[in-house]
Amino acid sequence: MDHAPLQVLIDRETLHQRVAQLAGQVAADYPDSPPLMVGVLNGAVHFMMELLACLPEAFAAGVEYDFVGVSSYSGGESQGQVRLTKDVGADLGGREVLIVDGIVDTGLTVDFLLARFRDRNPRSLKVCALLDKPARRRHPVPVHYRGFAIEDVFVVGYGMDYDQRYRALNYIGVLGQPI
């Protein structure tokens, strides 16, 4: 099947190296109580699976993970609406919770999730994002673990889509301009 030409932004090996570093940081930061990792569907799936696979075995054994689904509508220039389409199953009360997202853009999604989860009284609540577009931020959110800061370009691959396609690519690319 045809697809528009892609420019490679972050290749497979570079992704793997950086995700392995993040996994090391996460393991070091939660020495006594492995976190409940909450992946944001669908974009975070590749990232989260690789992050988990890179964790040291003794640490990985204690990790739990789950997913949330969100849908966002950009209802105008300055306002966006986020809705939870799938919630986590576990009670977050007293837990160390780590939100794992593919990309933080305006910050709306993470801002929404932090507010929703904070209400459930986790012991700690942090954010891990593979990609960050700081230039686009409208909702200031903490990103405690960040894979790469990128320019304001639309990326696909490694979980991220354009019209539901390109997610399954194992690298991050930028869609070419239509001719």
Ligand code: 5GP
């Ligand atoms: P937010 O603006 O809420 O921080 O970003 C929400 C979502 O917009 C991301 O989780 C992702 O689904 C989508 N998004 C933002 N920038 C990009 C991008 O460059 N490529 C793709 N495929 N999705 C993006």
Ligand code: MG
């Ligand atoms: Mg999308």
